[in-house]
Amino acid sequence: MKVTWKFDNLPGRLAERVRTSPWVAVVSGLARRQAGSGTAPIVQPASVAGRALTVVIAIMTFLACLTSGAVYVVNQSANDWFADIASEVTVQVSEGQGSEFEKKVTLVSLFLAKQPGILRVNPLSAEESGKLLEPWLGGSDVLSALPVPRLIAVEIDRSSPPDLNALRESLESNFKGVTLDDHRRWQAELRTVTRSLVLGGIAVLMLVGAATVASIVSATKSAMASNREIIEVLHFVGARERFIAHEFEKHFLNIGIRAGLVGAFGATVVFLLLPLTMRLLSGRGLAAAEFRQFIGSAVLDWPGYLLFGFVVVVVATLCMLTSRFGVYRILKSYD
Amino acid sequence: MIRFENIGLRYGLGPEVLRDVDFHLVPGSFHFLTGPSGAGKTSLLRMLFMSLRPSRGLIHLFGQNCSDLPSSERADLRRRIGIVFQDFRLLDHLTTWENVALPLRVFGESEASYRDDVTDLLKWVGLGARMTAYPEVLSGGEKQRAAIARAVIGKPELLLADEPTGNVDPAMANRLLRLFIELNRLGTSVIIATHDFQLMDQCDAPRLVLHEGHLEIR
Ligand SMILES: Nc1ncnc2c1ncn2[C@@H]1O[C@H](COP(=O)(O)OP(=O)(O)OP(=O)(O)O)[C@@H](O)[C@H]1O
Numbered sequence: 001m002k003v004t005w006k007f008d009n010l011p012g013r014l015a016e017r018v019r020t021s022p023w024v025a026v027v028s029g030l031a032r033r034q035a036g037s038g039t040a041p042i043v044q045p046a047s048v049a050g051r052a053l054t055v056v057i058a059i060m061t062f063l064a065c066l067t068s069g070a071v072y073v074v075n076q077s078a079n080d081w082f083a084d085i086a087s088e089v090t091v092q093v094s095e096g097q098g099s100e101f102e103k104k105v106t107l108v109s110l111f112l113a114k115q116p117g118i119l120r121v122n123p124l125s126a127e128e129s130g131k132l133l134e135p136w137l138g139g140s141d142v143l144s145a146l147p148v149p150r151l152i153a154v155e156i157d158r159s160s161p162p163d164l165n166a167l168r169e170s171l172e173s174n175f176k177g178v179t180l181d182d183h184r185r186w187q188a189e190l191r192t193v194t195r196s197l198v199l200g201g202i203a204v205l206m207l208v209g210a211a212t213v214a215s216i217v218s219a220t221k222s223a224m225a226s227n228r229e230i231i232e233v234l235h236f237v238g239a240r241e242r243f244i245a246h247e248f249e250k251h252f253l254n255i256g257i258r259a260g261l262v263g264a265f266g267a268t269v270v271f272l273l274l275p276l277t278m279r280l281l282s283g284r285g286l287a288a289a290e291f292r293q294f295i296g297s298a299v300l301d302w303p304g305y306l307l308f309g310f311v312v313v314v315v316a317t318l319c320m321l322t323s324r325f326g327v328y329r330i331l332k333s334y335d
Numbered sequence: 336m337i338r339f340e341n342i343g344l345r346y347g348l349g350p351e352v353l354r355d356v357d358f359h360l361v362p363g364s365f366h367f368l369t370g371p372s373g374a375g376k377t378s379l380l381r382m383l384f385m386s387l388r389p390s391r392g393l394i395h396l397f398g399q400n401c402s403d404l405p406s407s408e409r410a411d412l413r414r415r416i417g418i419v420f421q422d423f424r425l426l427d428h429l430t431t432w433e434n435v436a437l438p439l440r441v442f443g444e445s446e447a448s449y450r451d452d453v454t455d456l457l458k459w460v461g462l463g464a465r466m467t468a469y470p471e472v473l474s475g476g477e478k479q480r481a482a483i484a485r486a487v488i489g490k491p492e493l494l495l496a497d498e499p500t501g502n503v504d505p506a507m508a509n510r511l512l513r514l515f516i517e518l519n520r521l522g523t524s525v526i527i528a529t530h531d532f533q534l535m536d537q538c539d540a541p542r543l544v545l546h547e548g549h550l551e552i553r
């Protein structure tokens with residue numbers, strides 16, 4: 001018995017598909033554009049409806065890229081931030097006077113450094129602690145007169161974290177007036193806020209996505225309507241459906257890619273300028289520093305820009321498929 | 336070659352435009368199709384060209400029943416037929432030359448293989464000086480000749496022409512008629528729809544006369 005493989009010659013068929021795909025034709029056409037072929041394309045290159053379509057695609061791609069970029073950035077910086085916060089706890093030393101106080105801070109720091117699961121202990125100096133309070137209390141004259149508690153920043157090893165409750169208990173039993181804050185409540189609140197921010201962003205993204213799909217489909221349809229004559233004539237001179245569909249796919253994919261790239265380029269410029277404008281707008285001072293820390297990673301990284309590429313591919317494909325279905329629908333009416 | 340069996344045609348719920356049309360044309364024949372305006376000449380040609388389905392009856396083209404052919408085979412049959420539309424149907428964004436070359440381009444032939452043929456044909460129909468002009472700026476008669484050139488460039492086995500001389504002077508009409516006769520001599524079957532009696536008197540060809548939905552051969 002002879003066994004025939006269902007996937008016989010699959011690589012060959014795949015290669016054929018790739019070779020005849022409109023993507024290959026358009027992209028290689030874009031590449032050797034300078035050469036310029038002699039005869040005009042069968043599908044009219046620039047019509048009014050086509051120009052309107054170009055504008056619609058560019059704008060919708062721009063919006064879709066902005067939204068997806070923003071959601072991506074928020075999600076990303078929230079993740080980064082959680083990682084930072086989760087790896088730090090603060091120990092507060094509040095009771096003591098003069099050199100006694102300094103000594104107590106040092107003792108607590110040494111004690112902490114000896115505990116398992118702790119990477120780094122960084123006692124803040126009186127000045128540094130004061131700086132943190134400045135925005136609330138004003139100039140440091142006032143501060144020097146007050147018994148300001150001192151903070152010790154403790155970086156924990158997240159791969160084998162210490163038992164924070166045990167640590168808190170042993171700190172409190174060994175020293176008087178020493179508390180450990182693991183930012184848990186703050187973290188929980190923050191997490192809720194950012195999570196709802198990201199969810200909201202995804203909801204907006206879906207709306208923008210739906211609007212993009214709807215407007216591109218309808219703009220492509222109206223551009224196709226003005227091409228009815230061409231489809232008809234091609235049909236009458238004996239062109240096969242696939243030939244006609246292919247010509248239109250190439251044309252609309254071309255429009256989709258070009259206009260999509262313009263939109264994505266616009267969004268890229270916005271994201272490149274974003275950190276700069278933030279800095280200009282928020283001015284100097286602590287608020288700015290906080291703000292910068294929050295949007296610290298508002299800079300889009302390369303997977304973010306890859307997202308833009310994905311948006312362009314989706315938009316161009318949408319445009320192409322709509323034109324194909326448009327061709328088939330018009331041809332149906334002659335059968 | 337062409338066989339109509341009891342063809343009836345109506346548009347939507349309207350009256351029957353054609354009734355019990357029954358005829359048979361052999362390969363290499365030459366016919367005029369005539370009848371008053373609105374008699375159904377264009378409709379009959381459209382059915383021959385498979386761009387219109389009859390309401391009833393059977394059409395055989397090149398020995399095949401066209402009603403149950405898949406669309407790709409209908410496209411193949413259409414390649415063997417050249418048609419001149421009453422309203423020309425040239426593409427406005429292509430030059431005269433490109434319009435005429437369109438069928439060959441669609442058939443997938445290389446431009447080098449047909450470049451001279453297209454140019455020669457255009458010269459023959461008197462459009463040698465208008466090859467790079469766009470249809471918009473052509474006169475009615477020039478468009479008509481471009482449309483005829485497009486119909487015959489692919490050396491069809493069957494040529495359908497709807498009022499091909501409606502927009503040209505008698506001298507040009509004669510010239511075009513000679514082109515059709517020449518094609519017919521080379522083996523193409525020709526059907527010319529016209530109500531130009533002067534043209535029909537130029538040559539001794541049988542006439543398919545449409546009258547009140549019926550067809551008669553004289
Ligand atoms: N698409 C259509 N829908 C409805 N009725 C139509 C349609 N096309 C043609 N008709 C009707 O069918 C009849 C025949 O029309 P057709 O165009 O075939 O006539 P014709 O013989 O070519 O006329 P002319 O010599 O004026 O070109 C006419 O009464 C016309 O009104």
Ligand SMILES: [Mg+2]
Pocket residue numbers: 376377378421497
């Ligand atoms: Mg007519």
